[in-house]
Each structure stands twice: as structure tokens, then as C-alpha cells.
Amino acid sequence: xxxxxxxxxxVLVAVSSSFGKYTxxxxxxVPQTLSRGWGDQLIWAQTYEEALYWSRxxxxxxxxxxxxxxxxxxxxLKKVFSEDNKIQKTLDEDFIVLNLVYETTDxxxxxxxxxxxxxxxxxxxxxxxxxxxxxxxxxxxxxxxSDINLLxxxxxxxxxxxxxxx
Amino acid sequence: xxxxxxxxxxVLVAVSSSFGKYTxxxxxxVPQTLSRGWGDQLIWAQTYEEALYWSRxxxxxxxxxxxxxxxxxxxxLKKVFSEDNKIQKTLDEDFIVLNLVYETTDxxxxxxxxxxxxxxxxxxxxxxxxxxxxxxxxxxxxxxxSDINLLxxxxxxxxxxxxxxx
Numbered sequence: 104x105x106x107x108x109x110x111x112x113x114v115l116v117a118v119s120s121s122f123g124k125y126t127x128x129x130x131x132x133v134p135q136t137l138s139r140g141w142g143d144q145l146i147w148a149q150t151y152e153e154a155l156y157w158s159r160x161x162x163x164x165x166x167x168x169x170x171x172x173x174x175x176x177x178x179x180l181k182k183v184f185s186e187d188n189k190i191q192k193t194l195d196e197d198f199i200v201l202n203l204v205y206e207t208t209d210x211x212x213x214x215x216x217x218x219x220x221x222x223x224x225x226x227x228x229x230x231x232x233x234x235x236x237x238x239x240x241x242x243x244x245x246x247x248x249s250d251i252n253l254l255x256x257x258x259x260x261x262x263x264x265x266x267x268x269x
Numbered sequence: 270x271x272x273x274x275x276x277x278x279x280v281l282v283a284v285s286s287s288f289g290k291y292t293x294x295x296x297x298x299v300p301q302t303l304s305r306g307w308g309d310q311l312i313w314a315q316t317y318e319e320a321l322y323w324s325r326x327x328x329x330x331x332x333x334x335x336x337x338x339x340x341x342x343x344x345x346l347k348k349v350f351s352e353d354n355k356i357q358k359t360l361d362e363d364f365i366v367l368n369l370v371y372e373t374t375d376x377x378x379x380x381x382x383x384x385x386x387x388x389x390x391x392x393x394x395x396x397x398x399x400x401x402x403x404x405x406x407x408x409x410x411x412x413x414x415s416d417i418n419l420l421x422x423x424x425x426x427x428x429x430x431x432x433x434x435x
Contacts, residue, residue: 125357127310134309136300143300144293150316153371191291205319 141168141202142185145195151209154201158227164261165225166194167212168202176247177220183248190251193258215243222246222254224261235260306347307334307368308357317375320367324393330427331391332360333378334368342413343386349414355421363428381409388412388420390427401426 137147148154151167158165170177184190194200206217211231213221221244224232235257236243237250246254303313314320317333324331336343350356360366372383377397379387387410390398401423402409403416412420 125308125310125354125361127361132310132312135303135313137303138300142291144291144298146298147301149369150371150373152374156371188291195291195293203315205316205322207316208318 137202138185139170139172139202139204140181140185141170142191142194142200144191145200148199148201151201151203151207151212154199155225155229158199158225159229161199162227162264163197163199164227164232164264165199165201166258166261167223167225168200169204169206169212169217169221169223170202170219171204174219176245179248180220180246183251184254187251189255190258193255197262198258215241218242218245220245222257224257226261226265228265230265232261232265303368304351305336305338305368305370306351307336308351308360308366310357311361311366314365314367317367317369317373317378320365321391321395324365324391325395327365328393328430329363329365330393330398330430331365331367332424332427333389333391334366335370335372335378335383335387335389336368336385337370340385342411345414346386346412349417350420353417356417356424359421359424364424381407384408384411386411388423390423392427392431394431396431398427398431 136143137149138145141147148157148165154165154167157163170181206213211233212223214223214231214233221242222237223244224235226232237246237257238253239245302309303315304311307313314323314331320331320333323329336347372379378389380389380397380399387408388403389410390401392398403412403419403423405411
């Protein structure tokens with residue numbers, strides 16, 4: 104009898120707590136992630152300032168990905184990028200990562216214009232690595248899904264920090 | 270027999286795809302959310318620039334929450350804040366929301382210093398509402414869990430846009 108009462112109580116608590124949660128009129132939403140699909144296992148910086156701070160303090164290069172949720176080129180690159188183990192492992196261990204769906208006020212991050220997808224590397228010395236680019240002369244920092252090995256090579260370049268070239 | 274072969278195939282596919290996913294050495298992580306616990310059902314801006322743009326274009330006031338993941342005062346406020354239906358509903362319908370674990374370069378967002386938790390309202394005219402504050406004279410934009418009704422009143426103030434006061 105006590106067990107039954109407890110069960111009823113538990114059910115009531117469960118029902119009331121689910122009633123208590125705010126649900127938008129349009130229905131329950133999936134929480135937005137900071138990864139935005141580029142790698143749920145990576146630790147993403149939230150802002151460019153935060154990313155620069157981490158990059159300097161941990162002496163790791165920064166990768167900034169500019170993309171848009173509803174851009175098919177961004178989506179295609181994101182799929183290959185997020186499923187590539189080597190990219191994900193290298194980023195997790197050796198890079199600071201930031202993905203943005205909005206341009207920053209810093210023009211150094213758009214050396215040849217604001218387009219997506221666009222991947223820019225920044226050295227811990229806070230120098231934008233404009234020298235590390237993809238294969239398209241009109242959009243130097245764009246990558247296609249087939250460029251994933253070029254991207255890996257570019258990550259290896261970014262890992263050679265500028266101060267070690269002095 | 271074909272069914273059995275298919276099952277084996279399915280199992281193999283399942284095993285290989287879970288093998289394929291990158292897992293950090295320290296174990297699988299929970300994806301970071303943009304809400305960071307302040308309301309998984311809300312649409313959070315990613316940067317201050319993005320939030321300002323949304324605020325202007327939708328003519329909605331902006332709420333900026335500065336907090337830190339490991340600050341007990343932030344955590345306590347976050348719990349009450351995220352579980353308060355009225356706050357969540359009002360924010361979802363009438364506000365642009367941004368939560369930051371890092372300071373921006375804009376000093377208008379820290380009228381009396383950089384501390385957490387701190388809640389600043391910004392009018393769609395891009396004016397920081399320094400006039401909308403909490404109850405503590407030494408940290409004017411701090412709120413405690415017991416201040417949640419004051420916060421709701423302040424949200425009502427922020428909804429009266431500056432241009433309508435002209």
C-alpha cells in the first residue's frame with residue numbers, strides 16, 4: 104500500500120516536472136550546440152576574443168570556420184569534416200577551434216572577402232595566416248569536401264608556429 | 270538465411286560506424302550548448318555583433334548575460350532563471366538573448382566593472398540600458414536567485430523601447 108502510494112507520488116512528480124518545463128508554441132526544439140555540427144566532441148570557443156585568448160595562453164594555433172547553416176557548400180564540407188577522424192583528433196589535441204555563423208568586426212579574418220565556407224588559421228602570435236590557403240584563386244580560403252587532405256596539410260603548416268620560423 | 274546474413278551485416282555496419290566516430294582520450298563528451306544551461310529552448314545569439322543585428326532588425330530588446338561555468342553565484346541564478354517559465358516564455362517571444370562566458374571589447378557592457386553574474390539590457394537603438402539595474406549598489410547589474418521578480422520587472426522596462434519615450 105505504501106509502495107503504491109509512493110509510485111503514485113513519483114508519477115505525479117514526474118508529470119508536474121514535465122508540465123513545468125517551458126515549451127515554445129512551435130514545439131520542443133533541439134538545443135543549439137556550439138559545435139553546430141562541426142564536431143560535437145571538440146571544445147569550441149564561443150567568441151573570437153575567447154579563441155585568441157586560448158590560442159595565446161595555450162600556444163596552439165587557432166582554426167576559424169565561417170559557415171552558414173543553410174548553405175549547401177557549408178553543409179557538404181561540414182559532413183566530411185565532422186566525420187574525418189584525423190581532422191577531429193588533430194583539432195582536439197593541437198588546435199583551438201571556433202566556428203562562426205556571423206562575421207567579426209576584424210577585417211583580417213576576411214583577407215579576400217566574406218564568403219562561406221571559409222577557413223582561416225591564426226597563429227598564437229595573433230597573426231592571421233593569410234599564407235595558408237586552399238586551391239581556389241578567387242576564394243582563397245574556401246574548401247570543398249574533396250579538399251580534405253589539403254586541409255589536413257594546411258593544419259600541419261599551421262602547427263609550425265611563426266615564432267619558430269624566426 | 271538471408272535474414273541472418275542481413276542481421277550480421279547490420280551489426281557490422283553499426284559496429285564500424287561507432288568505431289568510426291572520434292572519441293577523445295578522456296572519454297565521450299556531452300556536446301556544448303549555446304544556451305549553456307540558461308534555457309535550452311531559446312534561440313541564442315552566438316556573438317554580440319550577431320545579437321545587435323538581430324535586435325535592430327527585429328526591433329526587440331537584447332538581454333546579455335555574463336556568467337562563468339564554475340561560479341556558484343552564476344550557477345544558482347542560472348538554475349532559477351532556466352526553470353522560470355515566465356522568464357523563458359517572455360525571452361523567447363520578446364527578446365534577443367545572448368549569454369557570454371567572456372567579456373566583449375565593448376566597454377558599454379560593463380558600466381560598473383566586469384563581474385559575474387551580470388545582466389545588461391540593450392535597446393534596439395543599440396543603446397545600453399544602464400538605467401535598468403538590480404538591487405545592489407556596488408554591483409548594479411548583478412542578480413541573485415531571490416531577485417527573479419525584479420528581473421521580470423526589468424524585462425518589462427526593457428520592452429518599453431527608448432524610441433517610444435521620445
